[in-house]
Amino acid sequence: MKTYLTLNNEVLNRYSSTGRLELEKDREATRHYFLEFVNGKLRNFNDIEEKIRYLVDEGYYENEFIELYDMEFIKKMYEKAYAYNFRFPSFMSASKFYDSYAMKSRDGEEILEKYEDRIVIIALYLAQGNEQLAERAVEAMMEAYQPATPTALNSGKKARGELVSCFKLTMDDSMNSIAENIGYCLELSRLGGGVGVNLTDLRPLGDPIKGILNRASGVLPVAKLLENSFSYSNQLGQRNGSGVAYLNIFHADIENFISSKKPNADDKIRLATLSTGIIIPSIFFELMRRDEDIVLFSPYDIYNEYGKRMSEISITEMYDELLNNPNIRKVKRLNARSLYTEVKKAQFESGYPFEIFDDNVNDVHPLKNIGRVKMSNLCTEILQMQMTSVITDQDQPNEYGLDVSCNLGSIDIHAASKSKDFDKLIDTSMRLLTNVSSMTNIKNVPSVAKANQMMHSVGLGAMNLHGHLVSQGILYGSKESIDFTDCFMEAMNYYSLKSSMEIAKERGETFYRFEDSDYASGVYFDSYVNKEEKELSPIVLKALGNIPIITTAMWKDLKKEVMQYGLFNA
Numbered sequence: 001m002k003t004y005l006t007l008n009n010e011v012l013n014r015y016s017s018t019g020r021l022e023l024e025k026d027r028e029a030t031r032h033y034f035l036e037f038v039n040g041k042l043r044n045f046n047d048i049e050e051k052i053r054y055l056v057d058e059g060y061y062e063n064e065f066i067e068l069y070d071m072e073f074i075k076k077m078y079e080k081a082y083a084y085n086f087r088f089p090s091f092m093s094a095s096k097f098y099d100s101y102a103m104k105s106r107d108g109e110e111i112l113e114k115y116e117d118r119i120v121i122i123a124l125y126l127a128q129g130n131e132q133l134a135e136r137a138v139e140a141m142m143e144a145y146q147p148a149t150p151t152a153l154n155s156g157k158k159a160r161g162e163l164v165s166c167f168k169l170t171m172d173d174s175m176n177s178i179a180e181n182i183g184y185c186l187e188l189s190r191l192g193g194g195v196g197v198n199l200t201d202l203r204p205l206g207d208p209i210k211g212i213l214n215r216a217s218g219v220l221p222v223a224k225l226l227e228n229s230f231s232y233s234n235q236l237g238q239r240n241g242s243g244v245a246y247l248n249i250f251h252a253d254i255e256n257f258i259s260s261k262k263p264n265a266d267d268k269i270r271l272a273t274l275s276t277g278i279i280i281p282s283i284f285f286e287l288m289r290r291d292e293d294i295v296l297f298s299p300y301d302i303y304n305e306y307g308k309r310m311s312e313i314s315i316t317e318m319y320d321e322l323l324n325n326p327n328i329r330k331v332k333r334l335n336a337r338s339l340y341t342e343v344k345k346a347q348f349e350s351g352y353p354f355e356i357f358d359d360n361v362n363d364v365h366p367l368k369n370i371g372r373v374k375m376s377n378l379c380t381e382i383l384q385m386q387m388t389s390v391i392t393d394q395d396q397p398n399e400y401g402l403d404v405s406c407n408l409g410s411i412d413i414h415a416a417s418k419s420k421d422f423d424k425l426i427d428t429s430m431r432l433l434t435n436v437s438s439m440t441n442i443k444n445v446p447s448v449a450k451a452n453q454m455m456h457s458v459g460l461g462a463m464n465l466h467g468h469l470v471s472q473g474i475l476y477g478s479k480e481s482i483d484f485t486d487c488f489m490e491a492m493n494y495y496s497l498k499s500s501m502e503i504a505k506e507r508g509e510t511f512y513r514f515e516d517s518d519y520a521s522g523v524y525f526d527s528y529v530n531k532e533e534k535e536l537s538p539i540v541l542k543a544l545g546n547i548p549i550i551t552t553a554m555w556k557d558l559k560k561e562v563m564q565y566g567l568f569n570a
Helices: 003-018 023-041 048-057 071-082 091-101 115-127 131-143 149-154 175-190 219-232 254-259 282-289 299-306 315-324 336-350 358-364 422-439 446-455 465-471 479-507 523-529 538-544 552-565
Strands: 145-147 166-170 194-198 242-248 275-280 293-296 332-335 354-357 408-412 459-463
Touching: 003 023, 003 091, 023 091, 048 071, 071 115, 071 131, 091 115, 091 149, 115 131, 115 149, 115 422, 131 145, 131 422, 145 149, 145 422, 166 175, 166 446, 175 194, 175 219, 175 242, 175 446, 219 242, 219 254, 242 254, 242 354, 254 275, 254 336, 282 293, 282 315, 282 336, 282 358, 293 336, 315 358, 332 336, 354 358, 408 422, 422 459, 422 479, 459 479, 465 479, 479 538, 479 552, 523 552
Parallel strands: 166 194, 194 242, 242 275, 275 354, 408 459
Antiparallel strands: 145 408, 293 332
16 A cells, blocks of 8 residues: 555544544655655646647647737746645645646646646636736635636636536426426536426426326426436546435425435335425424414416416415415325424435525525525525526427526635735635636526526635634634624625626626616615624634724615626626
């Protein structure tokens, strides 16, 4: 066995006997990894220009983005990145980079990129010829910004996948839509994406088809088709595709859907690899609190009666009306507490289903006047408006709605607290994400491509919260940790909105129907403008480091600017 593997094993082996992580063993493993593996495989070049020319001429890098810059500027970017004297902090991080991210020769025998090289290429590629942004991008990524895995992996490469790897689709209650969405899942899975699909609008088991009762097969057979699709479209055999299906808890098929992930579920309904999630309106918890029954409905009835899909209405607002409407069948009654107990049993046994709280999301959703957030994604981090596509027969044009491409990146909280210019860090991150959005065109999934083009939606996340709190001696869940988190997230929200406003101002363009949003009316900002400014403890102030505290005056100014110039990103 290689020395670095032996040393890496000792880190955990000694932990099991001593209760302490032997971090020196980890550092030794990292050193030996470079000595025994990386250094011997690295291809050496005389200078940066030779390296770039070789990688372009041999078809490893796209030439188009390289030609946007002078070679002297490219050399300057490499010098800038290498000046950070970056060192991998652990064996795991080093091996992950060289196993998965670094460019290798086609036979796998040579390593063609170091960490700094990959950072420079990402920066040059995403900046699209903007030298100032490219320079800022190198700084941001070397210090605190982490692009999403597919962005970091694929940027600049000639043989590459997409820059995003997470998508959300809505399925309508028609065979055309079911077939089309399964095709979309095959396509997105082929590209390396995880896909969320909303099944709430499909009629349940036993519903009528063409007026004939007990003909519909329900949502589980469709979920099985999705599961098989993700297994089949497996990214060159490297890994199975991954997906999640969501269903509203008031849907008549909810019991089988919840049971589908249990290890002892009947093979006819068992979902072995497809993840599941449920959408729970607030009325469910109110009924559970009162220990009352809930009534399950058919989306087929709701659409026939109201001309709206089940995913397009608030069950909480319409529950009493649905109960009192004789044209809406009460498919089944279940005790709310018993049903939720089954949810928790299934989660204990399998980890599923995920949960999204429908009213909590949509009550504060800034685009509520435009459309609803209907579901989440495979990682339950994306809560974004969708509009269902109408898929017609082959001789008619389809009416494509809006689905979701998750254009993501994250800020390292611990590193951000040391940033010399937090405003600049967030602005750079937002501009890079915006470029990811504009450079992404999933043309074989029109609803995703359409929404990406019209909404320019991006997700700027945060990571390493717990690590930062530990470094500051703050107990997770304590008042200090909550105060810190509130301040950090408020600052990130403020500066990301400010950046989006500046981009809209520069381009003279806002996202689709911005004028109908809570941003345009100013309602979104009211809770910030009217907030009570509290005094922070010295512990929290120390933990914040260089992260600014956002005042009500700052929010008032931003509110005016957003109402005047708009936002580019939805």
